[in-house]
Amino acid sequence: MSAVSVVDADRDPEGTGLRTIDELATAAGLTVRTTRYYASLGLLPPPARRGRMAWYDDTHLARLEMIRALQGHGFSLQAVEGFLSSLPEDAGVEELAVQRAMLTSWTVGAPQEFSRRQLDQHAGRRLSDDEIALIEELGMVHRSGDEGAERFTPVHGFDVAVALLDLDIPVSGMRLAGEAISHHMSALAGDLTVILRDEVIEPWRREQNHSRDEAAQLEGTLARLRQLTLDAIVSAFRRSANDVIARSLHRR
Incomplete structure (x- = not known):
């Protein structure tokens, strides 16, 4: 990283925005x-x-x-x-604000790391080794550490995976559903990130001399956009599911 230019030794830094x-x-x-x-x-x-x-x-x-x-x-x-x-x-400050907004725009909080006992408490019941292995296979929990001192980090969707275990459905179906969701959501996240960059971030970046308050406002806007996007995804899935059902009824 390049050094910041040296301040004139005779100049009082007060009022320049410099800090100790x-x-x-x-x-x-x-x-x-x-x-x-x-x-x-x-x-x-x-x-x-x-x-x-x-x-x-x-x-x-x-x-x-x-x-x-x-x-x-x-x-x-x-x-x-x-x-x-x-x-x-x-x-500079503006570029760092843009980069931070891009990196954190879709994330929703820091993950927590649990012991095996804490993972059971988080799940609301005792999980068997096979159940944990399945949830891990579905990508809803990450395992680390040595055997006997393992740590578990649930990701968003862990609670859904635990609830699915209580349903009388084939494990093979759960695996296939998990693969389908992961495949399509990864592609969707990639497409939405490109749109966010090209249609929101880049036009903002081309405008010069943004203040710190404007940079903070951009980050707040992206946080709100994130929630609206998630809501739109749920609504779009419901519409698509209804269309599938309607087409099925029409064929019959």
Whole structure:
């Protein structure tokens, strides 16, 4: 990452938007220790210097907000580090806001990791080894750790998978349904992401000199758009299901 230009030693930084490490940490909602740790990993560009004082600008704050947002959506620090290293060295506040909005637009919260006992509590009943294996096969829970000290991370849809286990339907049917849903949802998510980028993000990006408030407004708009999109998907599926039923009745 390129260094921020050095502040003139004779210039008073007050009023320029620059912050000390303490002020930066407070603005980002982090401790100074955590902020220094992120900086030591290279997640922040070097600060500006005025004598022996280090000063941080809005770009530093935007990067910290990016880290917090991505971690809050379940991304590991290693994944965040890899992503930040791929950004242009001169990426500013606006670009960071756009990237953060794109990455978090469809995600809906950080996943939780459970022990086996906690997983049963989360499911509301005791799950057998075979049931957990099936839910894992359906992609609704991820397993990690060594045998005897395994950890389980349910993903969205875990509760649905548990409810399906209580129905008297063939396991083969559950597998086929899971494969169909996964296939079509992956394709749909890809198409919607392209539309979001081309029709919403890129036009916004072409407008110059957005403020931090405007960047925050964009992120809020995308969060609302996410919910409306999910509602539209459910409604569209219901319409399609009704069309299938209507065609079936017509043929009969």
